Amino acid sequence: MSDKMKVILDCDTGSDDAVAIMMAILSPKIDLLGVTTVAGNKEINFTTDNTLRVVDMLRSDTPVYRGCATSMVAKLLPNRHGDYTGMTGVKADKLDEKGEVISYHHDCLPMPAPVSREQPEHGVWWLIDTLMKSEGDITLIPTGPLTNIGMALRLEPRIAEKIKQIIFMGGGFKVFNATAASEFNIWADPEAAQIVLTSGVRTITMVPLDATHQANFTREDEAELRKIGTPLAIAVADLLDERIVAYNAYQPQDLPDSAPLHDALCVAYLLDPEVLRDVRHMRVDVDMSGGFADGQTICDTRAYPDRPENCYVALGADRLRFSRMVIDMIRAFR
Numbered sequence: 001m002s003d004k005m006k007v008i009l010d011c012d013t014g015s016d017d018a019v020a021i022m023m024a025i026l027s028p029k030i031d032l033l034g035v036t037t038v039a040g041n042k043e044i045n046f047t048t049d050n051t052l053r054v055v056d057m058l059r060s061d062t063p064v065y066r067g068c069a070t071s072m073v074a075k076l077l078p079n080r081h082g083d084y085t086g087m088t089g090v091k092a093d094k095l096d097e098k099g100e101v102i103s104y105h106h107d108c109l110p111m112p113a114p115v116s117r118e119q120p121e122h123g124v125w126w127l128i129d130t131l132m133k134s135e136g137d138i139t140l141i142p143t144g145p146l147t148n149i150g151m152a153l154r155l156e157p158r159i160a161e162k163i164k165q166i167i168f169m170g171g172g173f174k175v176f177n178a179t180a181a182s183e184f185n186i187w188a189d190p191e192a193a194q195i196v197l198t199s200g201v202r203t204i205t206m207v208p209l210d211a212t213h214q215a216n217f218t219r220e221d222e223a224e225l226r227k228i229g230t231p232l233a234i235a236v237a238d239l240l241d242e243r244i245v246a247y248n249a250y251q252p253q254d255l256p257d258s259a260p261l262h263d264a265l266c267v268a269y270l271l272d273p274e275v276l277r278d279v280r281h282m283r284v285d286v287d288m289s290g291g292f293a294d295g296q297t298i299c300d301t302r303a304y305p306d307r308p309e310n311c312y313v314a315l316g317a318d319r320l321r322f323s324r325m326v327i328d329m330i331r332a333f334r
Contacts, residue, residue, distance in 0.1 A: 004031035005270065006137050006164075008127065010067070011263070012040025012144025012185075013050040014105030015239040019326060020143050020263040021054045022232070025062060026329045027271055033130060033138065034063045036123030040144035040188055041105045044069040047144070052114030057232060058333070064116075067123030067148040071189035073288075080290050094249050104246045110238045127152045131159040139270060142168045142196075143263035145185050150192025153199050165203035166196065167266045171284070171297030173315055175209035177251065178295060183209050186286060187295030194286040197310055205312040206284060207266050208297065211276055215265050215317035216258035217326075219244065224327055233330050255319075261326070268322050269314070275325070277316030284311040 007030050011017040024032045035055070037048040048066045055062050074080055094102045119126070127148060131138060140163055142149050149166070152159060170185035170193065178187035186193045197204065217240050225237035243259035253259065268275045283300035285307075287293040299313055300306070 005029055005139060006031050006033055006134070007139050007141060007270070008033050008130070009035045010038060010123075010140065010142040010144065010148050011035055011047065011051060012038050012042065013047045013054065013109075014041035015109065015243055016261045016263040017041070017143050018050065018054045018109055018239060019236060019261050020141070020267045021051065022058060022236070023264055023267040023271070023326065023329055024141070025055070025058045025060045026333055027267075029271055032062050034065060034126065036065045036067045036127060036148050038067045038123075038144045038148050039069050040185065042107060046107045048118055049114060050109045052116055052118065053109050053111040056114045056116050057111050057235065064118045065121060065123035065126045066118050068151060071145060071147055071192065072150055073191045074189060077290065080294070096245055102246050102249045104243065104250075106242070109235075111235055124148050124151045124155065128156045128159055131162040132156065134162050136162050137164050138162070139164050140166045141266050141270065142166065142170075143266060145188040146170070146192040146196050147189045150189065150195040153195050157199070160199045160201050163201045165205065166201050167205045167207065167269055168196070169207045169212070169263045169266050171206050171208040171313075173208055173210045173297075173299050173313060175213055177209060179292070181287075181293045182295030183297070186297055190286045190288045190295045193297075194288060197284055197286065203312070204310060205269065205279070205314065206297070207262075207269065207276065207314050209262070211314040211317045212260040212262040212265050213253065214277075215275075215319045215322045216253055216255050216260050217244075217323055218255065218258045221323050221327065225330065228331050230330075230334065232333050236330055264326060265317060265322060268325055272321065272325065275318050275322050276314040277318060279312050279314045281309045281312050283307050283309050284313065
């Protein structure tokens with residue numbers, strides 16, 4: 001009987017999701033059952049294609065399931081988000097030294113086009129079927145909008161009892177990026193996030209921007225990866241370069257010439273809980289009003305909240321512990 005941790009990743013695969021997938025595949029502690037894809041960083045066609053690129057590059061047979069192409073409710077209301085995409089400060093008028101538009105995530109990852117194909121079953125149905133047949137020992141790690149998980153819980157609420165824990169990247173305590181009050185993943189589908197947070201899953205951990213922005217990768221980390229020299233290390237170095245350029249342009253970090261790998265921090269936490277700091281148990285709900293606070297994760301820090309605590313929230317991270325874990329895993333892959 002395997003003592004590996006059973007994991008399902010749910011990703012809107014761009015550059016930071018890619019590293020999360022790599023870690024889950026490479027870790028000897030994880031049995032990655034599959035990856036479901038969702039629209040978020042990019043449209044579903046791109047996030048699915050990018051997921052397959054990562055899986056193929058690691059010579060893995062991890063199955064990939066296409067999930068939801070749009071949010072549950074938010075996009076039904078045409079004026080809810082207006083023309084805003086949720087990508088702070090991003091305009092087509094900022095170019096890099098090659099004359100290309102600076103972007104956090106390009107449509108396709110800098111990896112060979114995939115040879116493998118997505119599974120025929122829809123990601124939401126696969127999630128429900130897999131969880132219902134499980135022994136309650138599967139950890140879900142969503143790193144994009146929570147549409148697939150929220151939809152699965154709506155269709156079959158009993159899966160909440162079958163989920164060991166959820167570790168999701170999203171939300172903000174005091175740090176935001178989509179609006180003045182919200183983080184992109186939650187802002188993109190607030191209803192789905194509220195469904196997940198109020199589902200009754202026994203353990204939910206939120207890894208918000210407050211934590212991920214304390215665990216940035218630097219130009220020195222990029223140089224170390226390039227020195228390793230393997231195709232995987234070079235690909236991740238290229239992703240880091242892309243992210244550092246974008247963050248310098250649109251979201252300058254306290255640590256100069258650095259960028260977060262938000263999503264990978266969730267996988268790191270599963271492998272080593274000490275990578276997150278100042279983790280607090282509190283009540284978290286999501287604003288769905290459509291106003292200024294739409295998509296805000298409302299963290300109730302009062303001693304006596306109106307409703308019971310439902311989420312662990314990480315407010316810090318150990319940057320060096322995180323970067324060393326990622327680089328060492330990439331170094332070991334040949």
